[in-house]
């Protein structure tokens with residue numbers, strides 16, 4: 001069997017590989033090394049990020065390239081924008097995507113627009129890695145999935161991997177991409193294991209992955225929801241309904257062709273997204289199909305998303321906040337009219 | 343900036359009882375949460391205040407329910423000192439319907455607006471402008487109330503520190519900014535992340551008083567706080583107080599704390615805030631050992647009762663998911679329903 005490592009290790013490896021390949025790659029963030037200027041602390045004892053994702057990088061690359069920052073997101077994310085524009089290839093870690101409130105200007109008005117405003121005379125090869133996702137009991141300010149926010153803004157590329165393999169290949173692509181990329185890491189996936197090749201490989205942006213093929217319904221699922229949708233597809237199959245599962249992997253750029261081709265085949269679309277439903281990736285994909293694939297549809301498009309509420313803390317509420325295989329099956333049942341055993 | 347020594351100004355027995363009791367409540371509450379978290383039944387992130395009791399208590403002894411405080415991710419101590427109910431707090435940490443926020447906020451968002459507690463906060467630096475807004479209300483409504491902003495040494499490098507203090511200063515708002523300098527922000531030392539010898543020194547930049555005190559000495563905190571609260575109530579504007587302290591536990595539960603050094607042993611023993619106050623109270627003849635020990639027993643039982651209350655409490659009902667988003671209507675289930 002080929003090598004199995006976790007989602008977290010895959011991300012760590014992508015950073016290590018890129019830093020070996022290119023001296024200009026640096027990493028900045030809060031406690032990405034950990035324990036800066038603590039005399040007695042050996043590098044191997046350092047935190048390596050709150051979740052340990054960057055552990056070991058300071059040992060190999062030193063504190064000049066793995067830089068602990070003050071709690072000053074506007075400061076270091078803004079600095080990373082122009083470090084990128086002036087010759088470095090930084091990775092800035094925004095611990096939780098919820099903290100974008102502390103540095104939105106630097107991302108939205110500076111990083112994203114620099115190239116366009118300068119008439120193409122600058123580039124911003126910056127990757128912002130950030131954690132997202134509910135289900136961790138982390139409550140309203142540490143659990144959001146804000147990728148649609150960034151997808152809305154021209155000049156930003158948006159990446160959401162769902163497997164360790166994709167995480168490594170997409171992060172390498174992000175780091176060596178010449179545009180500003182926001183790379184989302186679902187905190188509940190960090191311990192997930194999967195096959196990951198050693199060394200360097202890149203997965204191109206704008207190429208969706210068809211996780212499962214089927215004739216009856218297309219399910220586009222984002223991030224962790226790919227796994228939820230796969231579970232639903234297994235159950236649906238027992239009921240004679242074959243779902244095609246598509247993981248877009250990047251929301252900007254979006255692989256419109258793969259989605260439209262699939263809907264042309266199946267005639268039905270369900271979008272599964274754990275983010276809030278208004279002005280979301282889910283509504284965006286639904287609008288794409290309504291706009292360019294209306295004639296393919298045999299039934300109205302269905303969305304399975306979180307409700308329009310913040311993420312609740314109580315486990316009993318957070319569990320019903322998230323989409324589940326049952327909710328997906330119910331949506332499919334409604335549109336196929338089939339009698340499923342749920 | 344001035345260094346304040348322990349000031350022997352008399353503490354009445356009544357106030358001493360209140361302060362000691364609140365410090366014990368915080369300590370035993372946090373020690374219990376630590377213990378329970380270790381068993382794996384508590385959801386989410388928990389940041390404990392044990393070790394830093396003297397700060398919240400030394401400040402809140404001057405406050406009443408109409409005064410506001412803003413807090414941090416390490417908020418349990420602020421809640422207790424501001425009079426939040428232990429049962430409701432524990433139930434919140436358990437995510438139960440009887441929690442102070444109906445289980446919807448959790449440890450990092452415990453709040454009780456009736457008590458003037460404007461919420462623990464998941465966003466570092468979030469409290470500065472929030473305290474300014476509460477201070478603005480007090481000023482415009484001429485309530486005579488104040489707002490206290492508790493924040494960490496890590497937060498003192500966030501942009502909101504500058505924006506918040508500067509505004510409070512130009513508008514002479516009744517706000518007290520209280521730095522809890524426990525030496526670390528997560529695993530990052532204060533001296534690495536901050537280009538200043540002392541947070542109190544930063545007051546110079548805003549032309550307001552800045553004071554540095556021993557944050558393990560509740561009497562010293564109380565004295566500095568008294569000056570600041572009086573100044574605020576008199577309409578003279580904000581003060582910055584830096585309280586030097588140490589946290590007994592890790593940044594969050596589960597932290598191996600490899601960045602801490604030898605100093606941690608001293609902090610758990612000789613330098614302990616509660617021991618210090620105990621010695622002071624008995625030494626000054628304000629309270630007897632028997633009285634203090636009895637109080638300790640009572641507080642332990644109160645914390646036991648809070649745990650029992652939380653564990654017996656119901657989970658929130660599904661329909662509560664959709665409540666409290668807006669005042670004027672209940673959000674529908676959206677696409678998930």
Ligand SMILES: Cc1ncc(C[n+]2csc(CCOP(=O)(O)OP(=O)(O)O)c2C)c(N)n1
Nearest residue numbers: 099416464465466494495496497526527528
């Ligand atoms: C805007 C923002 N950035 C980062 C974090 C992650 N974080 C939570 S607590 C913390 C350290 C805070 O240190 P300090 O202000 O000294 O408070 P202490 O934990 O020592 O009480 C960090 C970086 C956050 N919650 N919010």
Ligand SMILES: [Mg+2]
Nearest residue numbers: 494495526527
């Ligand atoms: Mg600190």
